[in-house]
Amino acid sequence: MIRRNNLPGICYLNPGLLEDLLKYYPVRTYLTESEIIYKGHIPHAAYICIEGTVVMAKKKEVVTLLPGTMIGARELYRNNIFRFHAKVSSGGKVIILDRTTLNEALRHQEESIRSSFLNAIK
Numbered sequence: 001m002i003r004r005n006n007l008p009g010i011c012y013l014n015p016g017l018l019e020d021l022l023k024y025y026p027v028r029t030y031l032t033e034s035e036i037i038y039k040g041h042i043p044h045a046a047y048i049c050i051e052g053t054v055v056m057a058k059k060k061e062v063v064t065l066l067p068g069t070m071i072g073a074r075e076l077y078r079n080n081i082f083r084f085h086a087k088v089s090s091g092g093k094v095i096i097l098d099r100t101t102l103n104e105a106l107r108h109q110e111e112s113i114r115s116s117f118l119n120a121i122k
Helices: 016-025 074-080 099-108 111-120
Strands: 002-005 012-013 025-027 034-037 047-050 054-057 061-065 069-071 086-087 093-098
Touching: 012 016, 016 047, 016 111, 047 074, 047 086, 054 069, 074 099, 093 099, 099 111
Parallel strands: none
Antiparallel strands: 002 012, 012 069, 025 093, 034 086, 047 069, 047 093, 054 061, 054 086
């Protein structure tokens, strides 16, 4: 199950799906605060926050995303430019889904993962 908010590009994944994703995909830990998404760039990856926070800024709106949040999947799949910035906190952990990994998940992973990604990119 995925919940959406008013800002585009943000999806909230349920805990069961996060557990499944952790079985299949590696987690990257950021030692320092790092910008992971740049406004205006063509996406190279989508990100799922596993631990810590991700701060997303779009125009004057700033949102702090908690674990269980996925951002950038729609832009990655549709090859649309990012319309926001995002920074992961120091010590934050994310799953990075590049285009190949996302396409593989859509084709080959179990139904819960595939349907969640399809809902995220609509």
